[in-house]
Amino acid sequence: MRGRTILGAAIALFAGAVAWGQGATPPDRWWNPDEGRTFPATLDYADATGTLRLLLDNGPMETKGHPFFTALGPNGRACVTCHQPADAMSLSAASVAAQWAKNGAKDPLFAAGDGSNCPSLPQEERASHSLLIDHGLIRIARPWPPKNVTPDFRLEVVRDPSTCNLDPKHGLASSQPHISVFRRPRPVANFKYIEAMGFAYDPKAGMPLPLDPETGKPVSGNLMADGRVPSLTAQMRDAAGTHLAFLKNMDAADIARVLDFERRLYVAQQTDRLGGALDGDGAKGGPRLLQVSAPGRLGSQGTPVWSEFEAWEKAAPAVKAGWTPEVRAFRASVARGARVFREKTFLISDTAGINSPIGFGNPVRNSCVFCHNMSYMGMDVAPGQVDLGTTNKPFADPLAHLPLFRVTCTGRPHPHYGRTILTHDPGYALTTGRCADVGRITLQTLRGLSGRAPYFSNGSAKDLRGVVDYYERRYNIGYTEQEKQDLVNLMRAL
C-alpha cells in the first residue's frame, strides 16, 4: 500500500516537475541548440530504470542566448548537443541512434569533425558515423606528440576501422600529426565534487596537486579521460574549438556564464521503477543531497560511499511491512549492493595508478571503493588516472570497431606491460607522453548512470551488468550472481 503511494507520488512528481500544461505534449527529450527553453530548478526525465532528476541551484534559468545552449560555431552544435539533460548531461547511445533515425547526417550532432569516424569519409552514409551511432563515441583528435612534451614511447597504428589514424589529412602521418581516439561524453554536472581538492597532493604522482598554468593555483586533476585540461575554463576553450568548430575564443562573459551553469547543476537518479523514491523512508538517494553536501571527502574517513541507502537496511520491521514485496526486494538489494561495493574485496593487479608507482603493492586486496572513494559521488578524491585495462590488451575486451595502436616504450619499460603495449586509447599518456601512463583513464562520477549507457570512456560496457562483468573478468573477483545483481541495482539507483 505504502509502496504504491511512493511510486504514485514519484510519477506525479515526474509529470509535475516537467511542468508542461495539462494536455500539452511534453517537449522532445532532445535539446536542440537555440531552442530557448527554460531550464527549470527541477527537471525530471524518465530513463531506463526510473526517473533521473536535475537540480539547478537558483533556477529556473532562461537558455535563450545562453552560450551552453547556443550554436556558437558554423557546425550548428551547442554544448547541449552532446551534454543532454535527459541523458544525465552526457549522451546515451540510444539518444544518438534516435537522432540518426530522425534526422540522419544533417543533424549537427553528426558533424564531420568529430561526429563521424573520420571527416574524410562520405558523410551521408551511416557507416561513416557508426562509432557514434552504435557506441556513443565522439572522435577526439590529439596532437602527437603533445605540445612541449618529448614522449618516451613510439606510437604505431596496428589497425584502424575508423580509417582516421591512417588518413593522409587527419592521421598520425599527416602534416599535422594527430591520433584519433573515440570517447564517451562525460557528464556536465556535479562539478562541486569533480573540482574538489580533498588533499593537497596527488599520491599517484607523489607530488602536490597539478597547477593550472592560467591561474597558478592547484586543481583537482579530475577532468577529461586523459586529464588534458586543468580547469573548466580550459576545457571550454578546447570544446568550443573542437566540438563546435568555433575558432574564435569564447569571450570572458560567455565563459563565466557557462561556468556558472555548470557549477549550479546537479544530477542523480531520483526514483526507481521497482524501488520507488530513492530518498524514501530515510534513504538519501537523489540529487538533493549532492546540492547540500561537502565535496572532496574520503568515504573511508567520513560518510561511507553509498551509505545513502543504509536507512533501508535499518528500517524498522513495521516500516518495511508497509513496502510491497517488489519495493522491499529492490531496496534490500541496493543496500546490499552498497556493502558489496565497499566491503567485497578482490586482488587488484597490474593496474598503473594503483599498483604503481604508488606503493600499495602489486597486487593489493581492496574493493570497488578503493578507487571510487569520494563520498556521495564515487569518483576518486585524488586525481583519478588509473589503468583499469579498459583500453589496453590483454585486459580490454575484443573491440573490433576501435583503432588499435602499438606503443613501444623507448625509455624505461612499463612497470606492468614491459616494452610493448597494445592499446585502443593511450589515455593519460597522450597528455604526459609517458609510456607508464598508457591506458590510464580519469575515473568518472557514478551519478545518473541509468541515463547514460554505455559505460567506460570507450563505451565498452553496454549496460551496468556489462560493467560488473568486466570487473569480474579483469580481477577474477568471484562475485555471486546475487552480488552482481545487487551491484547493478545499486548503480542504477545512483
Add this chain to the structure above:
Amino acid sequence: MIRVAILLAAVAANGGAAVRYIGCPVYRDTDNGRKSGCWLVEDEASGVRYDVTAAPTKPDWNHAVLVEGVQSAAAGDPCGGTVLEPARVSVLEEGCTRHMLAAEGYQGRRFALPERNVRPLYEERKRPDRPFADGRFTIPFDYQSRFITYQLSDYYLDATINYALDVQPAGIEVTGFADVRKVEVSGRTIAEPASLARERAELVRNALIMRGIAADRITVRVGRGGAPFVPAAFDGLAAPAARRVDIRIVPELSEARRGTP
C-alpha cells in the same frame, strides 16, 4: 660511519637483528579486509623467509626488492614469516617470477590507517607558535627512487611545506643525499648514482614551489653523510637514512621579533 654504528647498537639493544638483502617477493593472499595481504621475501643467504608487510612501500610481485628491517619478536606470525618491523622495501628494476601463496590458515593483518598520513585540506591544522623557531625536516626515499612514498615521505613533505607556508618569510635550505657507497648486498654491488642527491632535492624544491613558496627563497644543495635532521623518519634503521632530503627553514629574524610579545 659513527652514526651508523650508534643506530645499529640501538637496534641491537631492542633485541632484533637488522637485515639488508635483495630477494623476490611472494604474495600471500590472506583476507582480513582491505589491504590485508602479506608480503614475504626470502633471504637467500640465510634461507629465512621474512614478512616485510610492515614496510610503507609494498613489493610488486614482478620485481625484486631491497629489504631493510629489524626482526620483531613481538609481532607474532600473521603471515608465515619472521616479521620485520620497522621495515623498508624498495622495488628494483630486476625482474622476478610472480608467485602467490594461498592464505594457508594465516590471518594477515587488519588494515589500520598508518599514523603517518597526510590530513585533508578541509581539516583545521594547528599553526606554529610565535616566535617561529628554525624548522628542521627530513624526507626519506626508497633506494634508487625519487618518488614520494605514500604514507611515509608524503607525511614528512607535508609537514615541511606546512611549516614553510606558516612561517613565511623564511629562507629554505634543501639538501639532497644519495647513498653512493658501493656495498655488496645479496651478491650484487649496489650504490645510488650521485646525481640522485640533487634530483631528490630539486623534487622537494618543486613541491615547495607548487604549494606556493617563492622560488627565490629556496636554495638547493647536495650533502654527504651526516645524521638526518629527523631520525624518526627512519624508525631506527641505519641504511635508509643515507637516502633523504634534509630541509632547514629559517624564519626571518624580523618576523621572529615581531612575534615576541
